[in-house]
Amino acid sequence: MADAPKAPRSFQEIILRLQNYWAAQGCAVLQPYDMEVGAGTFHPATTLRSLGSKPWAAAYVQPSRRPTDGRYGENPNRLQHYYQYQVIIKPSPPNLQDLYLGSLAAIGIDASLHDIRFVEDDWESPTLGAWGLGWEIWCDGMEVSQFTYFQQVGGHDCKPVSGELTYGLERLAMYVLGVDHVMDMPFNDPSSPIPLTYGDIFRQTEEEYSRHNFDGADTAQLLRHFEDAEAECQRLLDFPPLDPKSGKTIIMAHPAYDQTIKASHLFNLLDARGVISVTERQAYIGRVRALAKKCADAFRLTPAGQDAEVAQ
């Protein structure tokens, strides 16, 4: 890169550069989904919008929670709450690899100095009934992103195929900024009047949530909520499509999918609390997957999820 941009100085600058870069590539820059999710893929902008034939291009930051990864803010690389940057484009453009490499250049990773590799890593989400083929991308031996061509979501074949990019923002930023402990990473510009590190913002919450996830959460209540979400999802999908009030066909695919997201997060919390045995685990995952499939089925009947021909 002849005019390589200056190296970024903070976590937020990396995020802003990614936002600008993908906006310039024509993606709709969305905001995070307002629910607790385990990964950016759960955002309906990815799961649901990867279904059906309508073209789609979106990019967004998604705060993600993995309760079992809580380490009270002490582990340099592990967090129970972290950020993913997600890009989803349907159909996957032929130059998606180049576009991706362009995004690395935008955040200061110069391909002429680093060793960037596409290493086989097939992606599968048992809870979403989804899978795809692709790679994890290594920069100097460090996994910085996941690159997937979706083949199936919610049990439906993806036609056309969406290309999905997921950046683990903290890890990527730590590498770009040369920081060894996530809590030491500058969140805003270090020369700001009030410089804030990642730790200033998240150390305390990591402690609080670690305690909550491992010891505090009320498991009996979580179990109840899981059942509730499961039942509610089904109930919403059981409504007849015709809405008597508006006279329109309105399938509540998104509200039902919200319940799937809830069930999935509740399962993760129960897992962190250690109350799910190995054998039960599979059963719970199967229950969430069944919900995801039903939501996918429902979404495929909505205007946004139909195939172009059918919609006409």
Next chain:
Amino acid sequence: MSDLLIELFSEEIPARMQSRARDDLKSLITNGLVDAGLTYGSAGAFSTPRRLVLSIEGLSPESKPVREERKGPSASAPPAAIEGFLRSTGLTLDQLERRADKKGETLYAVIEKPGRAASVIIAEVLETTIRNFPWPKSMRWGAGSLRWVRPLHSILCLLSDESGADVVPLNIDGIAASNTTAGHRFLSRARFPVTGFDDYAVKLKRAHVVLDSAEREAAIWQGAQNLAFAAGWEVVEDKGLLSEVAGLVEWPVPLMGRIADTFLALPPEVLQTSMKEHQKFFSVRNPKTGRIEGFITVANTETADHGETILKGNQKVLSARLSDAKFFWENDLRVAKAGMGEWLDGLKSVTFHNKLGSQADRIARIAALAAEIATMVGADPALAKQAAEVAKADLRSAMVGEFPELQGLMGMYYARAADLPEAVALAARDHYSPLGPTDTVPSDPVSVAVALADKIDTLTGFWAIDEKPTGSKDPFALRRAALGVIRLVLGNGLRASQLRCLELGNIQHLLFKLNAQEHGDQLGGLLILALLDRANSDFKLMLEPSKYKVPSNLDESRKNENYLDFRKKIWGGYVDEGDGVLAFFHDRLKVFLKDQGIRHDVIDACLAMPGNDDLTLLVKRAEALAAFLKTEDGPNLLQGFKRANTILTQAETKDGVEYSYGADPKFAESDEERALFAALDTAEAAITPAMRAEDFAAAMAAMAQLRAPIDAFFTAVQVNSDNPIIRRNRLNLLHRIRAICSGVADLTKLDG
């Protein structure tokens, strides 16, 4: 003659799939071309992470014309028959030839296929190959429906001869064949045209791509060794890793780094596994300390700073990984030094199989079994029990959680840390062995006892719950477990009764089931009684910890249905019935011995003998018999034996009596007959002690001496004499042949 160059250029192909893909591309294309009537001289396939390449030399420019003639029905045949022929040939009636013969006129279809240009055939074959390529996993991309391992970007397909090179016209889902390709992703981005394979390979190298994976492997290995040598170190060889790394790079650049001192106390296997699994690093050993102190990573690019940034990045990732490993190791050591109680407790909540209980239940069974088996293999029962109790503790360790392939090995380190006897530590490491047909067989008696107990518990357990392997399905790897037992027994020359080991396994499972039941006490008492009633059995070690008491009313108990059921299960039961686990062992043994060149019928002849549950004895006998059958005397003696046996059996059937006793030389009429008497006496005198000493070779050598006298006897003597006394005497003599030979092996089971 022409040369053909094909390059299928795609996004990164998984390293593990490349070798197979090269072979598939070569065979699919060359077979397709040959089937279509072309010939070729030679073909070579190549791969890099982004391309699959085939070069064919000496290809014929077109296929030979083919003339095919098919005889049809008579011209006067019913219309339906003629129509059928037309349909099958795809011709019309006026295209058929009529030829006069004796019956009148017969219809003939003459189909002439003109020769076709190579380029047309290539286009067809390549398209078929691409559309049907046997990738282990393939995908769609964009809005298309074509499947490839990853998105396919371009196809180079060039047919060249002395006059020049032409692109083979071809378009697959919008990808048109061309004569251009691209170089290295970062070092040489421009596309460029090529004129043939040599030009292609040269230009690729200029564009920072080494086409041949063997050349890349050699370059990596050489470069790695040079780097290590310069530092006075040596690279740890790893062929699998080398081939994988060669599939990850087009322009390999090895870089060497040092592992930080703080990690050097980790076990070398942990360093090696972590570096290999997570980062595809080679390990580098310092011969002075014997430790792994360095690593080699292979970059896919050259940089202005000679890889300094890349190495620094890799070093950082390694430190993060090894920090995790160190954290696991130190935590694990703490648990180990405290006696591993935390792990053993934890195993209670890990299900092994829902019908076979938890890992802790399984360990308790294996420990009881190992103590029993110890006495058969010359190990200290208490030590074997102790070893079995901790051998699987490491399954709960953090390190094995992270690197499952280190199970057992970590168990050894942790057993040492817990100050357990070395035999216990070795058993923890070795009790999974042997895992495959070439894996080393443990020889330390304690390890052997635990390894046998582990496998027998698995076999008898899954047998008891009726989860036997069927056809190609063997989800619990029972065939591997049986082979493991066979190799442990044979490899150590063990003289353990297989039947008894299996019975012991069954008893453990019966006890386990009882323990899990309510009102198990009465049943437990009946089981103990059944065990004690078993002749020849000594189950003291196993029963001592049992909470069950022998019932007071013996006579009544012995009529109890449950008692009878136990009795059946313990006394053989599902162990040695037709589809029992012993028969399963014998099947595995046949497969195992067949690989070593011993025929099925030879094994059957030995299996029919008493003591067939002693695998060592069985194999010794089979080996001797197989060797005997390879000598000149062997097959001849077998003929003589079979002849004697046939005559005798026929006479016995006819007369309704068994000729088994009383052959007397005084009724012998000829020298040959007398000689056979003498030879049988000599053979018997030699065979009996040889068999007692289990010296099968000597027994068979003695048996071989019978060949000439038997042959001579049959040549000179008519068995079915008119004199009934002489006839009976001769039949009794034949019986001696049968009896003596059958004591060595059941020769009737042999082919030929």
